[in-house]
Amino acid sequence: MKPPLLAQALLFAAAGPSEAEYIAGDLEEEFAIIREAGGRAAARRWYSWQVARSVCALLQLRIRSGELTQAVLIASLCVAAPLLLLDRLWRFVYSQIPLKDGLHRAPEYLIFNALCVCTCAAALGAWAASTWASSRSPGSKSRALALAFAAVIAVLIALWASAASAPAGYIVTLSLAVPASALLTFAWRRSR
Amino acid sequence: MKWVLWIGGGLIGVIALACVILLVLGHRATAGRTTVSADINASPAQVWQWLDEPGKLKQWISWVVEVRTPNGSAAPGVGAKRVIVMKDENNGGMPMEVEGVYTRYQPPTEMDLAMSTPGAFEGTETYRLTDLGNGRTHFEVDGRFHYAMWTAQLFEPLITPAAQKKMDGDVSRLKSLVEAGPSAAR
Numbered sequence: 520m521k522p523p524l525l526a527q528a529l530l531f532a533a534a535g536p537s538e539a540e541y542i543a544g545d546l547e548e549e550f551a552i553i554r555e556a557g558g559r560a561a562a563r564r565w566y567s568w569q570v571a572r573s574v575c576a577l578l579q580l581r582i583r584s585g586e587l588t589q590a591v592l593i594a595s596l597c598v599a600a601p602l603l604l605l606d607r608l609w610r611f612v613y614s615q616i617p618l619k620d621g622l623h624r625a626p627e628y629l630i631f632n633a634l635c636v637c638t639c640a641a642a643l644g645a646w647a648a649s650t651w652a653s654s655r656s657p658g659s660k661s662r663a664l665a666l667a668f669a670a671v672i673a674v675l676i677a678l679w680a681s682a683a684s685a686p687a688g689y690i691v692t693l694s695l696a697v698p699a700s701a702l703l704t705f706a707w708r709r710s711r
Numbered sequence: 712m713k714w715v716l717w718i719g720g721g722l723i724g725v726i727a728l729a730c731v732i733l734l735v736l737g738h739r740a741t742a743g744r745t746t747v748s749a750d751i752n753a754s755p756a757q758v759w760q761w762l763d764e765p766g767k768l769k770q771w772i773s774w775v776v777e778v779r780t781p782n783g784s785a786a787p788g789v790g791a792k793r794v795i796v797m798k799d800e801n802n803g804g805m806p807m808e809v810e811g812v813y814t815r816y817q818p819p820t821e822m823d824l825a826m827s828t829p830g831a832f833e834g835t836e837t838y839r840l841t842d843l844g845n846g847r848t849h850f851e852v853d854g855r856f857h858y859a860m861w862t863a864q865l866f867e868p869l870i871t872p873a874a875q876k877k878m879d880g881d882v883s884r885l886k887s888l889v890e891a892g893p894s895a896a897r
Contacts, residue, residue: 618797
């Protein structure tokens with residue numbers, strides 16, 4: 520019985536290859552003990568909670584060490600910048616309506632935003648594959664996960680900074696589709 | 712470096728293609744035109760009040776904060792002016808003034824306005840009310856606008872459909888308000 524996959528991926532994305540192995544090893548030992556004592560569901564809950572409460576501190580450490588700076592900068596450039604630019608464009612379009620309009624964007628604009636950002640995220644994944652995976656270094660997967668995680672954060676920050684109101688479905692779609700695009704392209708490019 | 716060139720070239724290509732498409736679409740026959748019509752269960756005189764009275768205009772045209780008659784302007788009639796002040800949420804909540812000059816005023820059936828915001832747009836908006844009998848009215852609005860800025864002219868194929876949606880929503884609100892009125896459909 521293994522710990523939750525998503526929590527494990529989050530741990531590897533946040534901690535980096537050097538730290539993640541040690542932390543994951545410790546957590547898995549505790550996970551096995553809790554599973555014996557309290558059952559599978561309790562152990563999975565405990566593991567997820569431990570990862571969730573450690574993510575911010577681990578990311579902080581990693582950014583301070585400079586290991587994540589590049590990923591954060593590139594993710595911001597590739598994901599947040601296009602979203603903010605598109606927001607500026609739609610604001611301009613709506614401000615030109617003769618009798619003005621509010622901040623609710625038409626669904627087709629949101630779909631266009633999502634397609635553009637996913638394309639940018641795919642380019643990000645391809646770039647990561649060509650830069651990090653060419654050497655087949657063992658840390659490239661963890662770096663790609665970190666990049667995907669940074670892309671999600673960049674999406675959320677861009678949506679928060681945007682003037683327009685974003686429906687919950689749109690936020691969830693972007694939060695899932697952007698890292699998925701980056702990781703799938705990364706895996707595809709790496710396999711070639 | 713190869714990736715940067717690919718991504719940069721791709722972006723420039725996409726932007727150039729989008730500009731060409733927008734330029735072509737900007738020359739269609741219905742460019743800058745918005746039309747809405749609705750059958751309202753009220754007499755033309757009842758609907759007319761909602762087009763004429765500032766307090767009522769604010770209720771059905773969204774984002775209007777004030778409707779005023781400039782100093783010295785006569786009561787509604789050909790040549791008179793009315794200024795609609797709108798809150799532009801897409802421009803940091805800035806108030807935007809849209810000036811309208813009546814070019815036709817025949818209560819309760821016809822009203823034409825020459826509308827403009829300096830540096831933004833100019834155009835005409837015509838309102839037609841046709842009595843269908845039995846306390847019903849066919850209401851039509853036809854707006855034709857031309858944008859002053861070249862960027863707005865370029866993005867006209869995006870602006871006009873958004874303006875159409877806004878107008879659809881406003882007229883739908885007008886219909887609900889008029890029909891909910893105490894003396895509607897009598």
